[in-house]
Amino acid sequence: MRNQKDSEILYFQSKLSEVTYNSNRFKVMIGEDRFLFGVVSANDNEAPFGKLMQYKTIYDTLKDLDWKIKMSFDEAIKYAYSDSMKNDFSLIRTDSEEEGLAFYYIENALFRTSSLWDMLAQLYRLFYNVDIPKEKVYYKQIFSPTKNYGDKFRIKAAEIYEYIEQDDNTDCEGEWKGNHSFVNDLRNKMIHRNSPNIAVMSDFDMNLKHHPVFQLKRIIEDYVVVSQYIKEILDEIEKEVMSTFDDADC
Template identity: 70%
Template sequence: MNYTEKEKEYFNNKLSQVIYNPNRFKVLIGEDRFLFGIVSAGDSEAPFGRLMQYKTLYDTLIDLDWKIKFSFDKAIEYAYSEPVQNNFSIFRVETEEERNAYYYIENALFRTSSLWDLLAQFYRLFYKLEMPKERVYYKKVFDPSLQSSDRFKVKATEINNYLEESDDTDCEGEWKGNHSYVNDIRNKMTHRNSPNIAVMSDYDMNFKQHPTFIIKRILEDYVTASKYMKEILDEIEKEVMESFDTEQ
């Protein structure tokens, strides 16, 4: 197996690590029906009310994760196509395959950023954080210096340390500083110019990086966010089971 094949295998193995059960928070009614939803009349903290709130977020997670995986699959496909592998230039876009690779990379990047915000939404709901759901920002939720994170200070510190990790690609396995790198690219796309276009001017200076380099960084950030997502989902499931046991 050559280096390119090993790299592709690494990416695909990473993607396969993230699995969600679509029925995790589904309430069955009979053999072939399930509870679609419920709007609580004044008591959103009742067991069914909280369950449906979790299910709303979880259904969004399932949809988001499918889109992220699809974007990665297509990005990998185009990044390892012969035109990109043989004709890549740091100064200009040479092929349609390269444009497609960057297109799906950007999709994966922005949706992975949404995944971090969704993780923060689960924390807000589980820990009953007093902040409007429309104003939930993951860096604020996982800031261990804020009082709002007191009930999960250890985990907030761990996540914050990852978010602020220094860049280091000279290491085996997962690189360090992936989130900061991904965040910088996102900010550059939003506020300056596309990092996929080589420029040298007073406005900005940028030389392209190979699609596979960017895929590795975003993919590893996605897997890390998904690891933290699994942890909070396991905690939520325990809460749900205990709340219904108490009701019986």
């Protein structure tokens, strides 16, 4: 039992370590010790470095989200594998502070992971000049095969959409299938109906809790997938940015 616990924790930690951010990415240095803080364009005329600063704005937000997500996962793992959770967890009752704290940090990580999907869509909107206001960007809309927003990145949009609509399957080795749909349903239930982490039986809802470890696996795996998609588009963006600087030097 101890070996299983250690193996699961190691798996979670290994998955989380797959996601990293470079604090200096998109930072434009001016001399040795100064950097370009920001640029605001006038009217419809994009200022020099204007698009780069938009990328940097999103990237700085991603870095901020990521350390908060990782901190929440670390705390959730600690409480989910506590002795109290091992010995006293019930599908019906909530008997310990450790359980409440485990779900608290899981919810923190879940909502911020959900934000990553819209940040991914923002990067695609900006890089491919998708004609939609930034205030109205929604990731399922951007990557939907029934919309025309993804015409310039049709193959990648189809890949991403296939993942987010994947059928549920936890009876498989390694990463489970349908993680995003599960996480999205969990989030929507929290927002629009009632807590999935409280057991109830009423005309309003019938709900038995999942163990925090079950939720952790699904949310962490979804977090790693969206972070990988973010890394891929960031790498493409960086290539374009660097080529622009190279052209300017010619």
